[in-house]
Amino acid sequence: MKKILKIIIAQLLTLFVFLVIIAIAGQIYTFLRPGYKVLDVIPDRDIGWRLVPNATFTYTGNHWYENEFKTQIKVNSLGFRDKERIVEKHKKLIRMVVIGDSSVAAHEVAFEKTPAQLLEGYLNGTNPGEFTQKTKYEVLNFGIGGFGIGQNFLTNRAYVKDFFPDYVFLFIFEGNIWRTISPLSGVTNKMSQDKMLSVRPTLQVSENQLKSLLEVLNFKEFHQFLLDQKLNNPNLVGIDHFSEEEYAGFIEKQRSLITRKKIISISQRLMGMTLLVYPARDFDKFVSLQNETIISEFNGQRTRIREQRLFILELGGKLLSGFKVLRRKFQPELRMKDELELLIDIYAPRKDVNLFGGSIDFPNFEKVVFVNLKTVQMMRGDVESYGGNLIVVDATSNLIQKGRLPANLLSTILEKFCDVNDIGYIPLYQDLNAANLSGQKTRWSYDGHLNELGYRIFAESMYRWLQDNETDRSLNN
Numbered sequence: 001m002k003k004i005l006k007i008i009i010a011q012l013l014t015l016f017v018f019l020v021i022i023a024i025a026g027q028i029y030t031f032l033r034p035g036y037k038v039l040d041v042i043p044d045r046d047i048g049w050r051l052v053p054n055a056t057f058t059y060t061g062n063h064w065y066e067n068e069f070k071t072q073i074k075v076n077s078l079g080f081r082d083k084e085r086i087v088e089k090h091k092k093l094i095r096m097v098v099i100g101d102s103s104v105a106a107h108e109v110a111f112e113k114t115p116a117q118l119l120e121g122y123l124n125g126t127n128p129g130e131f132t133q134k135t136k137y138e139v140l141n142f143g144i145g146g147f148g149i150g151q152n153f154l155t156n157r158a159y160v161k162d163f164f165p166d167y168v169f170l171f172i173f174e175g176n177i178w179r180t181i182s183p184l185s186g187v188t189n190k191m192s193q194d195k196m197l198s199v200r201p202t203l204q205v206s207e208n209q210l211k212s213l214l215e216v217l218n219f220k221e222f223h224q225f226l227l228d229q230k231l232n233n234p235n236l237v238g239i240d241h242f243s244e245e246e247y248a249g250f251i252e253k254q255r256s257l258i259t260r261k262k263i264i265s266i267s268q269r270l271m272g273m274t275l276l277v278y279p280a281r282d283f284d285k286f287v288s289l290q291n292e293t294i295i296s297e298f299n300g301q302r303t304r305i306r307e308q309r310l311f312i313l314e315l316g317g318k319l320l321s322g323f324k325v326l327r328r329k330f331q332p333e334l335r336m337k338d339e340l341e342l343l344i345d346i347y348a349p350r351k352d353v354n355l356f357g358g359s360i361d362f363p364n365f366e367k368v369v370f371v372n373l374k375t376v377q378m379m380r381g382d383v384e385s386y387g388g389n390l391i392v393v394d395a396t397s398n399l400i401q402k403g404r405l406p407a408n409l410l411s412t413i414l415e416k417f418c419d420v421n422d423i424g425y426i427p428l429y430q431d432l433n434a435a436n437l438s439g440q441k442t443r444w445s446y447d448g449h450l451n452e453l454g455y456r457i458f459a460e461s462m463y464r465w466l467q468d469n470e471t472d473r474s475l476n477n
Contacts (some may be wrong), residue, residue, distance in 0.1 A: 025313030033066035050079035052293035100171030104143025116141040118459035148179025150203035197282035391424030
């Protein structure tokens with residue numbers, strides 16, 4: 001018995017010493033590789049915010065130490081992560097713009113590996129193709145973290161139009177559509193505040209006009225299903241019986257409701273509607289709060305090293321997270337349960353008297369989509385007014401945030417809407433999904449943004465679209 005006890009004590013001591021070594025080594029590692037907290041934007045009354053003009057800073061993401069990447073960010077005089085560009089265009093210059101949110105700004109990779117810069121390199125010969133070398137190409141980066149489609153629309157009017165681009169690639173994923181209508185933004189999370197501020201200009205269409213469009217798509221079954229689950233399972237118990245096959249079938253059934261005829265009808269009705277732009281309510285508070293934060297927490301600077309934490313706790317959290325991922329891999333029913341709980345929490349109507357009323361925090365899904373479609377429709381007109389072409393780059397069904405069902409519906413709507421409205425369309429999600437199915441990672445595990453491979457796939461998808469559509473005169477000079 002004593003011998004067994006000694007063995008147990010020896011093993012426990014060995015484990016303890018092993019953990020102490022890991023804790024010390026990890027703490028030294030994190031001390032030598034600190035994370036940086038950066039107030040990298042300035043308030044902008046027209047578009048909400050943009051990067052600090054002419055700034056340079058080190059970016060390590062939102063982690064407390066340098067976990068996955070460390071990049072040097074340089075901002076141009078306009079407040080975007082790009083080179084200094086001359087506004088005037090010479091005759092043999094074809095100019096393009098990539099516009100969107102953080103997935104376009106791509107702070108997680110070196111500047112030359114951002115999608116806009118990769119595309120510029122491909123077009124100018126680092127990846128030889130069919131394009132003539134007599135023409136020079138510029139690809140400008142107008143991505144800003146946290147932006148919605150509405151802010152991209154406003155950025156095009158405030159900044160992009162002066163450069164008269166021939167092509168404007170608009171990056172879209174599921175999160176972008178909600179930002180269009182929501183004045184709240186996490187861009188102020190780096191500053192101490194009692195509540196989130198309304199710092200984003202928002203876009204809307206009259207509620208009465210939107211109601212008339214609900215019957216066109218008719219996603220009644222979608223909302224009724226979620227409402228039934230919510231009413232029958234107030235504690236979200238017993239919903240994991242829904243199989244993957246049944247869910248896939250339900251998604252396809254809802255997608256089948258999105259016909260070209262319906263999208264034509266929606267597009268025609270949207271043409272007669274007015275897009276309303278509302279300025280940020282707390283803009284002045286945003287300005288003063290940021291100035292106070294710079295003085296009080298950043299010692300007059302915009303960058304500071306993040307506070308150290310215990311590495312051993314970080315390691316424990318990673319182990320638990322990895323175990324959950326592994327468990328869901330071998331128990332797909334858990335993934336389905338999570339999926340349905342998410343859908344019910346976000347999209348289930350508040351009460352059965354208003355099936356299309358949306359939830360407490362999220363308005364009706366279709367209405368939000370209609371506002372964004374109107375915004376894209378208006379943006380196409382703006383781009384065409386200066387001689388350009390608008391192309392939607394759709395990552396929705398890969399960068400899924402709020403459920404596979406709404407993501408699939410949104411991608412289907414976008415594709416058909418672009419076809420009907422003569423807007424270019426790139427199903428980027430297909431290339432990303434194909435890479436993921438082959439075992440390749442296209443996103444950072446912790447950060448969640450696209451990694452170098454993901455951004456390369458992004459750039460290649462735009463390059464292929466240009467090759468496939470090079471009958472345009474501007475690409476055959």
